[in-house]
Amino acid sequence: MRKNMSESKAARRNGRRGPLASVALILIGLVATGGAYAAFSSASATASVDLSSPAVIDEGQKLFAANCSTCHGQQAQGTENGPSLIGVGSAAVDFQVGTGRMPMQMSGPQAEQKPVQFTDEQTKALAAYVASLAPGPAIPSQSQLEGGNVSNGGELFRINCAMCHNVAGAGGALTEGKYAPELKGVAAVHVYEAMLTGPQNMPVFNDLNLTPEEKKDIISYLTYIQENPSAGGLELSNLGPVSEGLFLWIFGLGAIVALTVWVTAKSN
Amino acid sequence: MAKNESGKADIVPANNAEATGTGVVAPDAFANPGLPPHRPRVTDLDPKAAKRAERTVYVLFYLSIAASVFAVYAYMFFPIEPENVHSVRMNTLYLGLGIAFSLLAIGIAAVHWGKALMADKEAVDHRHPVRGTEETRARAVEIFRESDEESGFSRRTLIRNGLIGALIAFPLPAIALFRGLAPMDVDPNNELKHTFWKKGMRLTRDPQGTPIKASELTIGSAFQVIPEGLVDLPEHEMLDAKAKAAVLLVRLKKEDLNWTSKERESWSYEGIVAYSKICTHVGCPVALYEQQTHHLLCPCHQSQFDISNECAVIFGPAARPLPQLPITVDAEGYLVATSDFTEPVGPSFWERAN
Numbered sequence: 001m002r003k004n005m006s007e008s009k010a011a012r013r014n015g016r017r018g019p020l021a022s023v024a025l026i027l028i029g030l031v032a033t034g035g036a037y038a039a040f041s042s043a044s045a046t047a048s049v050d051l052s053s054p055a056v057i058d059e060g061q062k063l064f065a066a067n068c069s070t071c072h073g074q075q076a077q078g079t080e081n082g083p084s085l086i087g088v089g090s091a092a093v094d095f096q097v098g099t100g101r102m103p104m105q106m107s108g109p110q111a112e113q114k115p116v117q118f119t120d121e122q123t124k125a126l127a128a129y130v131a132s133l134a135p136g137p138a139i140p141s142q143s144q145l146e147g148g149n150v151s152n153g154g155e156l157f158r159i160n161c162a163m164c165h166n167v168a169g170a171g172g173a174l175t176e177g178k179y180a181p182e183l184k185g186v187a188a189v190h191v192y193e194a195m196l197t198g199p200q201n202m203p204v205f206n207d208l209n210l211t212p213e214e215k216k217d218i219i220s221y222l223t224y225i226q227e228n229p230s231a232g233g234l235e236l237s238n239l240g241p242v243s244e245g246l247f248l249w250i251f252g253l254g255a256i257v258a259l260t261v262w263v264t265a266k267s268n
Numbered sequence: 269m270a271k272n273e274s275g276k277a278d279i280v281p282a283n284n285a286e287a288t289g290t291g292v293v294a295p296d297a298f299a300n301p302g303l304p305p306h307r308p309r310v311t312d313l314d315p316k317a318a319k320r321a322e323r324t325v326y327v328l329f330y331l332s333i334a335a336s337v338f339a340v341y342a343y344m345f346f347p348i349e350p351e352n353v354h355s356v357r358m359n360t361l362y363l364g365l366g367i368a369f370s371l372l373a374i375g376i377a378a379v380h381w382g383k384a385l386m387a388d389k390e391a392v393d394h395r396h397p398v399r400g401t402e403e404t405r406a407r408a409v410e411i412f413r414e415s416d417e418e419s420g421f422s423r424r425t426l427i428r429n430g431l432i433g434a435l436i437a438f439p440l441p442a443i444a445l446f447r448g449l450a451p452m453d454v455d456p457n458n459e460l461k462h463t464f465w466k467k468g469m470r471l472t473r474d475p476q477g478t479p480i481k482a483s484e485l486t487i488g489s490a491f492q493v494i495p496e497g498l499v500d501l502p503e504h505e506m507l508d509a510k511a512k513a514a515v516l517l518v519r520l521k522k523e524d525l526n527w528t529s530k531e532r533e534s535w536s537y538e539g540i541v542a543y544s545k546i547c548t549h550v551g552c553p554v555a556l557y558e559q560q561t562h563h564l565l566c567p568c569h570q571s572q573f574d575i576s577n578e579c580a581v582i583f584g585p586a587a588r589p590l591p592q593l594p595i596t597v598d599a600e601g602y603l604v605a606t607s608d609f610t611e612p613v614g615p616s617f618w619e620r621a622n
Binding site for chain 2: 155156159160163164172174175176178180198200201202203204205206208209231232233262263266267268
């Protein structure tokens with residue numbers, strides 16, 4: 001959005017673009033806004049789907065057979081290409097499908113986050129089907145996600161999460177092309193489900209390790225650091241010494257070099 | 269700058285080459301271009317430009333005064349309030365900007381003054397050989413010899429040796445003083461070889477200090493672990509002890525663990541293993557655990573350890589596998605250590621056996 005606006009401003013300033021350019025830009029802007037809104041609302045809306053109703057489970061089974069069974073097997077028993085889903089629970093399905101990681105686009109170091117492929121109802125139906133196979137971790141309710149103790153959450157985050165996800169939740173590299181994703185902008189429910197189920201190479205933090213109360217604290221901490229600007233000013237993506245060093249290297253040293261050139265140059 | 273004593277004009281004197289004799293002197297490929305002509309500045313020719321430069325310089329000095337006053341103002345009107353981190357940011361930002369600009373403006377104004385307004389006379393200092401003349405060199409040697417004779421430094425050996433000895437002895441108190449800064453009551457070697465862990469001590473969660481039951485670890489779980497009773501220590505001692513005793517506890521499928529001996533296998537419990545989190549390279553905390561590959565990654569220098577093979581080093585600069593904490597369960601089902609680590613944790617040190 002912001003990019004589009006600045007582009008149209010630039011076009012107006014130098015006045016070299018044709019009259020159709022502004023129309024096209026407005027169209028692009030509208031489509032981007034609409035698309036983003038649609039993606040956002042489908043991801044965040046919490047549809048009240050009854051996960052235990054036979055009709056929903058039936059719907060989920062059909063979706064599963066059509067979209068997931070190639071890799072996970074007709075009965076979700078797992079194949080050479082994908083793990084068994086028996087006992088992973090509705091939380092795992094809601095996380096993997098709800099963040100767009102599943103269905104997987106291609107094999108690689110890890111399943112990447114991409115645009116969500118199913119509507120919220122379809123995701124819930126899939127979750128209901130997988131949950132009906134065997135008991136497993138369930139999707140948390142809204143009350144499990146809000147109002148935790150931020151300071152306790154911060155301490156728990158630094159001990160259990162920060163080594164991979166960075167102390168500010170900016171993400172970080174793992175081995176052989178894998179990485180811990182950035183946590184900014186991840187829905188609270190997905191953070192909770194990830195802790196509960198340990199997707200891909202993330203370890204499991206079950207309720208006996210981090211209690212539901214402690215998970216709520218961690219989520220509250222993540223919400224807090226997203227809503228409150230950094231006390232240090234410009235954060236440079238919170239990537240630490242690399243981005244900060246690069247910034248100083250270019251701008252700090254650049255200023256010193258420029259000043260040195262000016263001091264030693266002859267006055268004209 | 270010293271003037272060229274020989275009075276010769278420009279090039280390196282030819283007698284230098286004659287003095288050494290054997291050097292090959294290549295003829296100069298380029299003619300000496302001489303000095304560039306003197307070019308007057310704009311401020312020398314145009315009184316308006318001079319006036320402008322003058323204005324720039326004094327405006328910068330006045331701006332510097334304003335910036336200094338602003339720094340004082342910022343210090344008073346953006347105070348650091350307790351409990352408010354943003355007040356620290358505003359305080360340091362405006363104070364720093366004020367001080368930095370006041371000094372920078374003085375510098376820029378002074379340089380601009382010198383470059384644009386002060387007298388523009390060009391003078392040339394020719395290069396001359398660094399080596400002194402033969403007479404100077406001979407006189408220098410002579411001075412040393414005379415001093416030696418007059419002081420009797422070589423002749424009066426008792427005095428000379430006394431002086432050398434005194435100078436050597438002088439820094440000794442400093443060594444004793446600095447040695448006193450090291451811990452005297454404990455043996456550092458012993459400190460490095462042992463941790464807080466003891467036989468029968470329960471494994472507890474970091475930071476809560478609550479004990480962990482074996483049944484609480486599902487496959488793929490990772491627990492950050494500290495020894496029982498660590499949280500009750502005074503803070504400084506607690507941190508000292510934690511720096512050595514931190515443990516990562518994970519559960520794998522039993523068949524995913526490979527052991528070199530039955531004894532080593534007995535250090536685990538039903539696929540639950542506990543490894544020191546202190547990297548054997550330079551001691552960073554290793555806790556980036558990948559539950560599918562069972563790899564542990566050290567974030568500092570990318571050493572990788574394979575938990576399925578007794579934490580063997582599979583990549584990076586680490587010297588040894590991470591030490592394993594032998595564990596079992598007690599009568600109540602809680603995980604306990606069966607001993608301290610069997611080797612020193614963390615990086616190599618002088619007295620370490622291997």
